[in-house]
Amino acid sequence: KAGVTQTPRYLIKTRGQQVTLSCSPISGHRSVSWYQQTPGQGLQFLFEYFSETQRNKGNFPGRFSGRQFSNSRSEMNVSTLELGDSALYLCASSLSGQHNEQFFGPGTRLTVL
Amino acid sequence: QKEVEQNSGPLSVPEGAIASLNCTYSDRGSQSFFWYRQYSGKSPELIMFIYSNGDKEDGRFTAQLNKASQYVSLLIRDSQPSDSATYLCAAFGRAAGNKLTFGGGTRVLVKP
Numbered sequence: 001k002a003g004v005t006q007t008p009r010y011l012i013k014t015r016g017q018q019v020t021l022s023c024s025p026i027s028g029h030r031s032v033s034w035y036q037q038t039p040g041q042g043l044q045f046l047f048e049y050f051s052e053t054q055r056n057k058g059n060f061p062g063r064f065s066g067r068q069f070s071n072s073r074s075e076m077n078v079s080t081l082e083l084g085d086s087a088l089y090l091c092a093s094s095l096s097g098q099h100n101e102q103f104f105g106p107g108t109r110l111t112v113l
Numbered sequence: 114q115k116e117v118e119q120n121s122g123p124l125s126v127p128e129g130a131i132a133s134l135n136c137t138y139s140d141r142g143s144q145s146f147f148w149y150r151q152y153s154g155k156s157p158e159l160i161m162f163i164y165s166n167g168d169k170e171d172g173r174f175t176a177q178l179n180k181a182s183q184y185v186s187l188l189i190r191d192s193q194p195s196d197s198a199t200y201l202c203a204a205f206g207r208a209a210g211n212k213l214t215f216g217g218g219t220r221v222l223v224k225p
Binding site: 033035042043044045048055056058088090097098099100101102103104105106107 | 144145147149155156157158159162201205210211212213214215216217218
């Protein structure tokens, strides 16, 4: 079974731009969660999608948004990028939600200049 | 108080010894607990999950859960240099809004 895939793996953007990251979950998994990881703040929860609906979200500004498609693939978007948005963005998939085992993708390393 | 707390380490362990990692959580209603291993520059990899009080063993790893004391621990037996990584503890709590919260991680160094 293929694992979780994320594209692109690396991104360099400038302040004010926007970015879209993509995540394809493990086949059969319906829940996709997004996390931001930085050295200072650790792994922080952004949002979870299940069956195309946002089921939960963390404490991030509205510049961070996401969606999930009918095939469970998910995208997250960050608008008006700030320097502090530089981070590793991870998505994780699970069968039915965060209460089950989650499997992480390789992440997208975003650098904002 | 952080929702999930771990000692940041580093925890230095001789090769072949037992590494003992601890994690405490504040949400008494937490129901599912997970341990992830993360190598530098890589994404977290699931090692163990535990839902019930007591011990759960998987190979060289043992997870221990004590809901009354609100702590979860991970034991790594016969530690190998390849076990050198950061170990993340996570708790899923309905009281916290049905979300998974991660601790800051404990860095483990296994010395040959």
